[in-house]
Amino acid sequence: MPPNPGALAMIDIQKVTVLGTGVLGSQIAFQSAFRGFDVVAYDISDEALVQARSRLDGLVATYEKEIPQAAGGKAAQALGQIRLSADLADAVAQADLVIEAVPEVLAIKQQTYEALARVASDKTIFATNSSTLLPSALKDFTGRPDRFLALHFANSIWKFNTAEVMGTSDTDPVVFDAVIKFATDIGMAPIPLRKEKAGYVLNSLLVPFLNAATDLAAGGYAGPPDIDKVWRIATGAPMGPFQIYDIIGLSTPYNILSHGDEHARSLAAWLKENYIDKGKLGVAAGEGFYRY
Numbered sequence: 001m002p003p004n005p006g007a008l009a010m011i012d013i014q015k016v017t018v019l020g021t022g023v024l025g026s027q028i029a030f031q032s033a034f035r036g037f038d039v040v041a042y043d044i045s046d047e048a049l050v051q052a053r054s055r056l057d058g059l060v061a062t063y064e065k066e067i068p069q070a071a072g073g074k075a076a077q078a079l080g081q082i083r084l085s086a087d088l089a090d091a092v093a094q095a096d097l098v099i100e101a102v103p104e105v106l107a108i109k110q111q112t113y114e115a116l117a118r119v120a121s122d123k124t125i126f127a128t129n130s131s132t133l134l135p136s137a138l139k140d141f142t143g144r145p146d147r148f149l150a151l152h153f154a155n156s157i158w159k160f161n162t163a164e165v166m167g168t169s170d171t172d173p174v175v176f177d178a179v180i181k182f183a184t185d186i187g188m189a190p191i192p193l194r195k196e197k198a199g200y201v202l203n204s205l206l207v208p209f210l211n212a213a214t215d216l217a218a219g220g221y222a223g224p225p226d227i228d229k230v231w232r233i234a235t236g237a238p239m240g241p242f243q244i245y246d247i248i249g250l251s252t253p254y255n256i257l258s259h260g261d262e263h264a265r266s267l268a269a270w271l272k273e274n275y276i277d278k279g280k281l282g283v284a285a286g287e288g289f290y291r292y
């Protein structure tokens with residue numbers, strides 16, 4: 001029996017490596033650095049790292065605009081704590097935690113974990129930010145199922161700061177707790193899931209909600225602005241479903257509907273014909289269900 005089993009069981013996460021510097025990876029890297037962690041951001045090529053640099057520069061400006069604590073050079077300072085690397089072994093050599101945010105394609109994720117397992121230290125925890133894949137679909141590629149779980153962020157993590165933490169039946173509870181603590185330390189509201197669930201909490205609620213709204217509009221029962229209005233006034237929610245659609249962007253919900261049953265595919269076709277084909281993809285495109 002060790003003299004102090006509690007102390008031995010503690011895992012201290014200080015160094016973080018983020019794989020993939022796209023929309024979410026860049027945000028996770030930046031938020032972790034902003035909260036004082038040493039961060040390495042990895043992507044597949046030097047060209048991808050040039051894009052990473054410009055995404056991170058954009059986040060400095062966003063944080064300065066939207067977060068009072070980022071004033072006085074704090075956001076620029078965070079940028080200075082992120083090291084970019086296109087060499088996987090180098091990127092993860094010191095990592096206590098690797099957060100994977102590579103494209104949502106099973107084969108890419110599996111290959112990423114196989115390569116990662118070969119070069120990372122045995123003690124390093126791996127976490128996937130996957131939105132739609134269950135961690136149990138990936139655990140066998142990690143070489144450490146007990147130190148692997150999902151840590152799922154929402155887009156715009158500096159203000160929509162949920163972190164859903166979901167292990168598999170193999171995840172060590174000590175690892176789970178360490179990741180909950182890490183999520184708290186970087187300013188997230190951690191949400192522990194007690195078992196695996198596709199869509200976590202957020203998308204299990206949001207996807208049927210958006211589908212129901214689309215069904216009402218596509219069926220001609222009411223227009224998007226009136227559907228949003230009912231939801232806002234009757235529930236006190238700040239946004240209706242079509243306002244949320246515009247923020248997410250229409251492409252991802254469209255892709256989800258296109259892989260559904262016949263009715264879902266008819267809703268996808270309605271979105272495509274009336275909005276996507278007209279370039280109305282949401283806030284980022286300047287127009288979706290509303291103009292910006």
Ligand code: NAD
Pocket residue numbers: 019020021022023024025042043044048100101102103104108112129130131132152153154155
């Ligand atoms: P993205 O396409 O913006 O970025 C993916 C990044 O991964 C790119 O920089 C790309 O160069 C890089 N990449 C490609 N192949 C790679 C490889 N083999 N190894 C390392 N990097 C590689 O994607 P995203 O929207 O940031 O999504 C990434 C993950 O985050 C997905 O699993 C997605 O489900 C999840 N997620 C996305 C959102 C969102 O709103 N975009 C929200 C929550 C979770």
